[in-house]
Structures are given as structure tokens and as C-alpha cells.
Amino acid sequence: MNAISESGNNYTFNERYINRELSILDFHLRVLEQAVNPAHPLLERLVFLLIFSRNMDEFFEIRVAGLMEQLALGNESHTPDGLTPKEVLAKISVTAHAAIERQYRILNEEILPNLRKEDICFLKRNELTPEQLAWLKKYFQEQVIPVLTPISLDPAHPFPRLVNKSLNFIITLEGKDAFGRNIDLAVVPAPRSLPRVVRLPDELTGGKDHHVMLSAIIHEHVSDLFPGMTATGCYQFRVTRNADLALNEDVEDLAKALKGELSSRRFGRGVRLEVTENCPKHIYDYLLDEFDLDENDLYKVDGPVNLARLTSDFNKPHLRYAAFTPVIPRALRKTESIFAAMKRQDILLHHPFESFSPVISLLREAARDPKVLAIKQTLYRSGPNSEIVQVLAEAARNGKEVTAVIELRARFDEESNIAVANVLQEAGAVVVYGIVGYKTHAKMIMIVRRENNKLIRYVHLGTGNYHAGNARIYTDYGLLTTDRDLCEDVHRVFQELTGMGKTVKLKKLLHAPFTLHQQLKIFIDNEIANAKAGKAARIIVKVNALTEKQLIDKLYEASQAGVQIDLIIRSICCLRPQLPGLSDNIRVRSIVGRFLEHTRVYYFENGGEPRIYCSSADWMDRNLFNRVEACFPIEDPVLKKRIYQQGLLNYLEDNQQAWVLQPDGQWLQVQAAEGEKIHLAQQVLIEYFS
Known part of the structure; x- marks a missing residue:
């Protein structure tokens, strides 16, 4: 029915x-x-x-x-x-x-004028003093021109292959070159080794933060690149290319295949052309033709075309967020051994409010502990110089059996992950690349230690990557546990990832692509049954994205049965809330603040005995059917209460950084009512942990 x-x-x-x-x-x-x-x-x-x-x-x-x-x-x-x-x-x-x-209007009408009031200026060419112009001319001659390669456009020099998202200039010229040719167009790529923002010396600015864009410097001196000719126009442009990688599932060596694909990413098919507003129509028409694009793909901008690199180290602490120091959990503050602390109790880490250092310390202690026999870890996004990778390499050199399951296909981190694999292999670790056709997205560490002639497992499970930098700006949960069933489940998943056996049955862990999706539907069905029986029924889901159609339909069904549903979705939500007769009981909000919301938490009321799971998986087709994901229960009553209050209710009460999805698909920012206490979920957590 x-x-x-x-x-x-x-x-x-x-x-x-x-x-x-x-x-x-x-x-x-x-x-x-x-x-x-x-x-x-x-x-x-x-x-x-x-x-x-x-x-x-x-x-x-x-x-x-x-x-x-x-x-x-x-x-x-x-x-x-x-x-x-x-x-x-x-x-x-x-x-x-x-x-x-709108972005450029904000830049030009709000950000830059307000920065100027703070003596942070991006000077235009007509604002420069003769002394500053002289310094920039010398800078151009000594630092810029040696690495520039002007390319004339003529039958012998076809339009060059330009790297994805690179800053380039197209120059209109008059006159003859050294060989007597009439050249009217040239392209000058700006090497990525050059800074896009150049700070003027203090002696020329009175110590103020005054800067000049590289584009302005090149524009000012572009004629120097074409001796004997006159540059009549200089226009910035930038092409964005298809950067997705297509890999044959039948490849024999995933690392080699990826290396081959990475080089092609820089020169994929053009999908967008950005030019400055002053670029003439005949010039951008020429560029559109070269990149096989039409005017719908053209973006004319009132400022630098490479805004993503408009950054510098401004020494203005009062214009930044107030600094805070992530804390060490109380359970780990007075212990000599993380192993001893984990045996006493499960330990929850809530980043970035709590430090990521216990995860690194756990691995470091394991690398140096003679009782530790083996370390197994998944790595999705990391870097060869990261402390975790270095500690794993140290453990391998110390004779531990180190196994790293590295997902080479983590988008835009493929090259870095290949380097990580090389570092670990050279140290003697066993490196595997997971399952072809399924990205390994689960976040797991398992340490095997011999204690009193028994092998004891210590496990870390997380919602986010093993990346210390991300742990300072992403919100994530991590669980340190010695729970026997959970540890056994993690052991079995590692066997699944490194071996070729059949699907294993797990006791507590839910994992994609096998049990997670089906179990989520069962949990929702249970709430539906409770609502129909007159029992308390509620679902709260906090994920980055909700796109999977079966779960959306199941949530619609639950709403119609009377289940109260709150969804805290950072980015993509394909469900429409508050539609009469379909989703009356579903509310959707998104929090955008200082930190990138990244925790994945699933809450089911379960007739008064709540279930809380943390997970590496969003509610998307790719996570549930095409990735290896881990979803782990939080069973300690104190930790369950903490996640419910701090990680869920706290976010449902935010009235400053929350946006609410409307039935028509529009997002409206929540406004605190007059006299209502201001509540910022992330700030509440900073103050609590401080």
C-alpha cells in the first residue's frame, strides 16, 4: 500500500x-x-x-x-x-x-572602501606616486618580465593551450615586429609562480598596507614586452575548464591511470570565460570562438578575473575573528596514556572546539609503543607532509604492521594522495587503494595492542577527514573507543577493504554500500509506526547534503504520518519542506558561519529511547551506493546527551546564522525577534569549550 x-x-x-x-x-x-x-x-x-x-x-x-x-x-x-x-x-x-x-558590486562598493578606511588599499595605476611607479617599473623588469612569455597570434603561432583558471592577457598591437611582420594580437599568460598581489615597500607608503595587483603592473608595462610595437589594448581573461576525471573501471594500476588523467585536467574542455568589463566585443567574441563557448558562458567582471587569489597577510587582528584555542577533552588532560584513557571510557571529540591533537597523539603513542603490533587507517584527504602521515611512516619504520587505505580519487586531492602513498610505501607500510568503483570515504583508525597475552583493539571513528588543517575550520565529530563489538566491526571492514571476501555481517556499525541505506529506511519506518501508535516520534538529521530520492520519499511518508522532522543541511537539499499534505511536518535549515559545518548526525526518537548515529556519509546516492562509508552509534548516555544538545538542538536554536528553506525552494535568513536573545550555535560552542 x-x-x-x-x-x-x-x-x-x-x-x-x-x-x-x-x-x-x-x-x-x-x-x-x-x-x-x-x-x-x-x-x-x-x-x-x-x-x-x-x-x-x-x-x-x-x-x-x-x-x-x-x-x-x-x-x-x-x-x-x-x-x-x-x-x-x-x-x-x-x-x-x-x-x-553582485560579488563584484560587494567588492567594489563595500569591501574595498571599508578596507581603505583601515589603510588597506589596492591601488589603481592612476593613484600611484612617481616614486611608486618607479619602484614598480624596477619590480616588473627584475621579477616579472624574466618569467613572462608573450605569444604572438599568427599562422606560425596558433592560439596557445592555456591552463585551467590561469590569469592571461590578450593584447592588441600596432606596428611590425623584429621580423617585419604585422602582428595585431598576442597572449601573455601570467605564471602561477608570480604573486597576484604585490605589497609596496613601507618607505613608499608610510608603513601602510598598500598593494598593487599583478594585472595592473603588467598592464602598465605591457608595451615593454613588444619592443618597437605599440600595445593599444590589454585585457585580462580566464577560462575555466572541465576538471572532472573519467577513469576506466578496468584499469590495472589505479595510481598510474590517475597520473595520466591529472595532466589532462589542466586542459579540459572550456566551460566558462571570464573577461574584464572593458574588453571589446570583437575580442571576447574571438576568445569565445577559441574556447568553443557562447555568450551564455561569458562572464564580464568589474575587477580582477582571478578573485580567488586576492589575498595577502594583513596584520590587522581587530579585523579578524577573535582567536580561540581548541581544548583537550577532560578525560585526556591528566593521563599518561591515551590507551589507558580509552579503556576507561569512550571519548568524544568535537572539532574545531576540541583539539585534533589527541588523534595524532594516539598514533604517535602507537608508533612508539612496543606493545602495539599493527595500525590500520583510512586516508581520504591528507598531504605527504602532514603529521599523521609522518607518524604512520615512523610506525612502519619501527616495525609496526601499518596498513593505509588511501582513496586516490578524492577530488582535487588526487596528486597529494599519490604522494602520500609513495611516502608510506617507502617507509614500509602496506598501501591499498580501496575498491575500484567505490570510493573509500569511511574515517577509521584501528590499533592492535598486545596486553597480558591478549590482543586489544583501539579505534577512532570520525565524520571528517584526517587532516589537521581541516579540523581547525570544519566542524566534525570523532569517537575514541575500545567497545568490543565496534572494534570487531572496524576490523571486519578493513578486511573487506584489503581482501576479496564476501560481505561481512556487522554487529553495530552500519556501512555503505551494504546496510546503511536499508537501515535508515527501517529507522524511519519505526518512527512512522510510533507516530501512528500515538508515541513520540521525531527525526533530526544533520548532514552536508540530502539528494537520495528514496530517503526523501520516506521522509515525506513520515511527515504525513505525523513524525516531526528537522533537517540541518549545510548545502544541497532536494526535499521541499512545508508542502501541505506532503511535508507539513518537515523543517529544513542551513547554518553558514565561521566554521564549515561538516558533522553528520542522525537522531531517531525511537519511542523515548533515542538512537544517535554519527557517520562519514551524507544522504546522497553516491555516499549510500557508490562509496564505502561508516556509520557508528553513540551509546554512552552522557555523550548521547551532549551530541543531542550541542550538535542538534543548539543548531535548531540559532537565530543569526541560520537559513530556512521555503516550500518554493527559496532560502530565507532567520532573524531574531525583537527582544529575543541572540543565539549563534558556533559561538555558543566556542564559549562552552573555552
């Missing part, structure tokens, strides 16, 4: 579901709005503006590129929301053009 009510069935596809690509674009718009939020210090608002640029770069490199590829292949199929790739691209174009125009 179909549990969806008659009124629920009356909704069309695009009324029931929000398009995934448009939803992630909406998230980027919420990030952009932080650049005008006075609650953030000025330099942090600039950071949000730059984050928006990086987000949009990746959006075009992956999401738009994928849609354009579908269009080129003649794909006219409909997504669950009822839109074709062509229709989605048209909607993206309208929204993205308006957003990028």
Missing part, C-alpha cells in the same frame, strides 16, 4: 523535488551573503567573498561541465525534479551571472 496521501500524490516532480545543481548554487549564494553580514569582521567578509569564488570555480569545473557534457551527448532525460540538462543550464546561467555581478 502506498503510504503517500492523495494530496501528496498531487504534486508534480518539480513541485516535490529541488534540482540538485540549483540547490548547491543556492548554497554558494548563502556563502556570498556572508560578505555583507556585519556580524563578521571585515577581513573575514573578504574571505567569504574569496571562498565564493573558489566554490564557483569548482561548481563550473564539475557541475556545469557535467551538464554541458550531457548536452553534447544529446541527453534530454529528466532529473527527479523534472528538468533536462538544457533547462538546468539555462537556470544556472541566469543565477550565476546575477551572483557574480
Whole structure:
């Protein structure tokens, strides 16, 4: 029997579901709005503006590129929301053009004028003094011109292959070159080794933070690159390319195949062209033709085309967030051994409010402890110079059996992960690349230690990556445990990842692509049954994204049964809340603040005996069906209460950095009512742990 009510069935596809690509674009718009939020210090608002640029770069490199590829292949199929790739691209174009125009308006009308009031200036050429111009001319001759390569455009010099997202200049010329040729166009790529922002010496600015953009320096001296000729125009441009990697599942050596694909990423098909506003039509038409793009793919900007690199080290602490120091959990403060502390109790880590250092300390202690026999760990995003990788290498050199399951295909970290694999292999560790066709996204460490002639396992499970830098800016949970069943489950998953056996049955851990999706549906069904029986029924889910159609439909079914549902979704949400007869009891909010929300927590009321799980998995098709994910229960009553109050209710009470999804797909920022106490979830946690 179909549990969806008659009124629920009356909704069309695009009324029931929000398009995934448009939803992630909406998230980027919420990030952009932080650049005008006075609650953030000025330099942090600039950071949000730059984050928006990086987000949009990746959006075009992956999401738009994928849609354009579908269009080129003649794909006219409909997504669950009822839109074709062509229709989605048209909607993206309208929204993205308006957003990028707003971004530059914020930069020029708010950020830069307010920075200037603080004596942080990005000077234009007409603002420079004769002394500053002389210094920049010398800088250009000594530091810039030796690494520039002007390329004339003529029959012997076709249009060059330009690297993805690189800053380039197209120059219009008059006169003859050294060989007597009439050259009217040239391209000058700006090497990535050159800083995009140049700070003027203190003696020329009175010690003020005055800077000049590299683009302005090149523009000022561009004629020096073409002796005997006259540069009549100089225009910045930048092409964004398809950066997704396509790997054959039948490859014999994943690392070798990836290395081959990485070089092609820099020169994928063009998907977006950015030019400055003063670029003439005949010039950008020429560039569009070269990159096989049309005017819908053209973005004219009022400022530097490479905003993502508009950064410098400004010594202005009052324009930054107040510093805070992540704390060490009380259970670990007065112990000589992390192993001893873990045997006493489960320990919850809540980053970045609590330090990531206990995870590194656990590995370091294991690397040097003669009782430790083996260490196994998954690595999704890390770096060859990270402390964790160095400690694992040390453990291998110390004779421990170190096994690292490295996911080489973590997007945009592939090259770094190959380097990590090389470091660990050279140290003597066993390195495996997981399962072809399934990304290994689970976050697990298992340490095997001999104690009184018995082998004892110590485990860390997390919602985020083993990346100390991310742990300072992402919110994540980690659990340190010696629970026998959980440790046995982690052991079995590692066997699954490194061996070729059949699917194993686990006692407590839920894992994708095997049991997680089905068990989530069972948990929701249980809430539906409780609601129908008149019992308390509630679901709270905090994830980065919700796109999987079966779970969305199951949540709709639960809403109609009377289950109260709160979804805290950082970015993509394809579910439409508050639709009469379909999702009346579902509320969706998103928190955008100082830290990137990254915890994944699932709460089910369970008739008064709540279930709480933390997980590496979002509620997306790829996480549930095409990745290896770990979802672990929080069973200690104190830790359950803490996650419920701090990680869920705290975020549901935020009335400053929260956005609420409307039935029509629009996001509205929550405003505190008059006289209502201001509640910022992240700040509450900073103050609590401080």
C-alpha cells in the first residue's frame, strides 16, 4: 500500500523535488551573503567573498561541465525534479551571472572602501606616486618580465593551450615586429609562480598596507614586452575548464591511470570565460570562438578575473575573528596514556572546539609503543607532509604492521594522495587503494595492542577527514573507543577493504554500500509506526547534503504520518519542506558561519529511547551506493546527551546564522525577534569549550 496521501500524490516532480545543481548554487549564494553580514569582521567578509569564488570555480569545473557534457551527448532525460540538462543550464546561467555581478558590486562598493578606511588599499595605476611607479617599473623588469612569455597570434603561432583558471592577457598591437611582420594580437599568460598581489615597500607608503595587483603592473608595462610595437589594448581573461576525471573501471594500476588523467585536467574542455568589463566585443567574441563557448558562458567582471587569489597577510587582528584555542577533552588532560584513557571510557571529540591533537597523539603513542603490533587507517584527504602521515611512516619504520587505505580519487586531492602513498610505501607500510568503483570515504583508525597475552583493539571513528588543517575550520565529530563489538566491526571492514571476501555481517556499525541505506529506511519506518501508535516520534538529521530520492520519499511518508522532522543541511537539499499534505511536518535549515559545518548526525526518537548515529556519509546516492562509508552509534548516555544538545538542538536554536528553506525552494535568513536573545550555535560552542 502506498503510504503517500492523495494530496501528496498531487504534486508534480518539480513541485516535490529541488534540482540538485540549483540547490548547491543556492548554497554558494548563502556563502556570498556572508560578505555583507556585519556580524563578521571585515577581513573575514573578504574571505567569504574569496571562498565564493573558489566554490564557483569548482561548481563550473564539475557541475556545469557535467551538464554541458550531457548536452553534447544529446541527453534530454529528466532529473527527479523534472528538468533536462538544457533547462538546468539555462537556470544556472541566469543565477550565476546575477551572483557574480553582485560579488563584484560587494567588492567594489563595500569591501574595498571599508578596507581603505583601515589603510588597506589596492591601488589603481592612476593613484600611484612617481616614486611608486618607479619602484614598480624596477619590480616588473627584475621579477616579472624574466618569467613572462608573450605569444604572438599568427599562422606560425596558433592560439596557445592555456591552463585551467590561469590569469592571461590578450593584447592588441600596432606596428611590425623584429621580423617585419604585422602582428595585431598576442597572449601573455601570467605564471602561477608570480604573486597576484604585490605589497609596496613601507618607505613608499608610510608603513601602510598598500598593494598593487599583478594585472595592473603588467598592464602598465605591457608595451615593454613588444619592443618597437605599440600595445593599444590589454585585457585580462580566464577560462575555466572541465576538471572532472573519467577513469576506466578496468584499469590495472589505479595510481598510474590517475597520473595520466591529472595532466589532462589542466586542459579540459572550456566551460566558462571570464573577461574584464572593458574588453571589446570583437575580442571576447574571438576568445569565445577559441574556447568553443557562447555568450551564455561569458562572464564580464568589474575587477580582477582571478578573485580567488586576492589575498595577502594583513596584520590587522581587530579585523579578524577573535582567536580561540581548541581544548583537550577532560578525560585526556591528566593521563599518561591515551590507551589507558580509552579503556576507561569512550571519548568524544568535537572539532574545531576540541583539539585534533589527541588523534595524532594516539598514533604517535602507537608508533612508539612496543606493545602495539599493527595500525590500520583510512586516508581520504591528507598531504605527504602532514603529521599523521609522518607518524604512520615512523610506525612502519619501527616495525609496526601499518596498513593505509588511501582513496586516490578524492577530488582535487588526487596528486597529494599519490604522494602520500609513495611516502608510506617507502617507509614500509602496506598501501591499498580501496575498491575500484567505490570510493573509500569511511574515517577509521584501528590499533592492535598486545596486553597480558591478549590482543586489544583501539579505534577512532570520525565524520571528517584526517587532516589537521581541516579540523581547525570544519566542524566534525570523532569517537575514541575500545567497545568490543565496534572494534570487531572496524576490523571486519578493513578486511573487506584489503581482501576479496564476501560481505561481512556487522554487529553495530552500519556501512555503505551494504546496510546503511536499508537501515535508515527501517529507522524511519519505526518512527512512522510510533507516530501512528500515538508515541513520540521525531527525526533530526544533520548532514552536508540530502539528494537520495528514496530517503526523501520516506521522509515525506513520515511527515504525513505525523513524525516531526528537522533537517540541518549545510548545502544541497532536494526535499521541499512545508508542502501541505506532503511535508507539513518537515523543517529544513542551513547554518553558514565561521566554521564549515561538516558533522553528520542522525537522531531517531525511537519511542523515548533515542538512537544517535554519527557517520562519514551524507544522504546522497553516491555516499549510500557508490562509496564505502561508516556509520557508528553513540551509546554512552552522557555523550548521547551532549551530541543531542550541542550538535542538534543548539543548531535548531540559532537565530543569526541560520537559513530556512521555503516550500518554493527559496532560502530565507532567520532573524531574531525583537527582544529575543541572540543565539549563534558556533559561538555558543566556542564559549562552552573555552
